[in-house]
Amino acid sequence: MDVMTLLKKYRYPIVGGLLGLIFAVLLVTYGLFKTILILVFIALGIYLAIFIERRDILDNLFKK
Numbered sequence: 001m002d003v004m005t006l007l008k009k010y011r012y013p014i015v016g017g018l019l020g021l022i023f024a025v026l027l028v029t030y031g032l033f034k035t036i037l038i039l040v041f042i043a044l045g046i047y048l049a050i051f052i053e054r055r056d057i058l059d060n061l062f063k064k
Contacts, residue, residue: 023035026038
């Protein structure tokens with residue numbers, strides 16, 4: 001099997017493992033409450049980006 005086949009077959013476990021690694025590094029480096037605050041701000045950023053994209057706010061802003 002080549003590498004691309006393995007990556008396609010095991011992409012979700014790989015992504016999950018990488019997310020777990022990032023979360024563990026954040027916990028060790030910053031502590032629980034700072035990590036939670038970072039994750040909250042990431043979630044807010046994702047939510048705002050989806051909101052802006054669905055409402056075409058930037059497209060309407062730059063058309064004028």
